[in-house]
Amino acid sequence: MASKLPSSESFSIEPAESPTDVQYAAGLVLKEEWHIAEYDFPIIKSLSPDRFYIAKLKGRNIGCLVILMVNPNHAYIHSFIIEEGYRGRGYGTRLFDVVLASLGPSCSVTLDSVENMAPYYEQRGFKQSWKGDLYNCSVTAVSHCLSNLEKMPHVHITASLRDISFDALAAYDGSVFGEPRSRALEKWIF
Numbered sequence: 149m150a151s152k153l154p155s156s157e158s159f160s161i162e163p164a165e166s167p168t169d170v171q172y173a174a175g176l177v178l179k180e181e182w183h184i185a186e187y188d189f190p191i192i193k194s195l196s197p198d199r200f201y202i203a204k205l206k207g208r209n210i211g212c213l214v215i216l217m218v219n220p221n222h223a224y225i226h227s228f229i230i231e232e233g234y235r236g237r238g239y240g241t242r243l244f245d246v247v248l249a250s251l252g253p254s255c256s257v258t259l260d261s262v263e264n265m266a267p268y269y270e271q272r273g274f275k276q277s278w279k280g281d282l283y284n285c286s287v288t289a290v291s292h293c294l295s296n297l298e299k300m301p302h303v304h305i306t307a308s309l310r311d312i313s314f315d316a317l318a319a320y321d322g323s324v325f326g327e328p329r330s331r332a333l334e335k336w337i338f
Contacts, residue, residue: 172209
């Protein structure tokens with residue numbers, strides 16, 4: 149999917165084809181300090197091999213857009229990043245618009261966003277469906293909480309995934325998520 153900006157600069161959008169491309173995308177996310185696991189990228193690449201894009205300028209990687217096809221009619225934008233030195237010059241907009249247009253008109257699209265990007269997505273027709281907060285804590289605090297779970301009346305102890313039928317879990321997940329995504333769920337769990 150080569151695409152050029154209307155300028156003298158050689159900008160292209162190319163499918164990520166090598167493990168190096170996948171590592172590049174994971175490195176961008178880590179550099180931004182997003183709370184996404186590095187191991188997500190090979191899983192997404194295996195689930196949606198033709199929906200992993202690298203933006204290049206004069207042959208140099210400058211950004212990525214990574215999509216997980218939850219099912220044939222639902223795309224989840226996992227990562228959309230342009231390197232800091234190339235932001236504000238239209239490269240991200242071109243990447244975003246070209247890739248989303250390739251999904252087709254019947255495909256619904258969801259994404260998570262950092263707060264400063266919300267207006268960008270709203271300009272493109274996205275609507276906020278919920279807002280969450282992310283909390284961090286130390287390993288010591290987590291250990292303290294885990295050792296005191298029995299004393300906390302509002303905490304429910306969870307079951308091991310080994311004790312639950314995958315079909316039952318997938319059905320429950322589909323009812324909560326609003327549509328089936330068992331193929332993706334299976335990759336993340338197993």
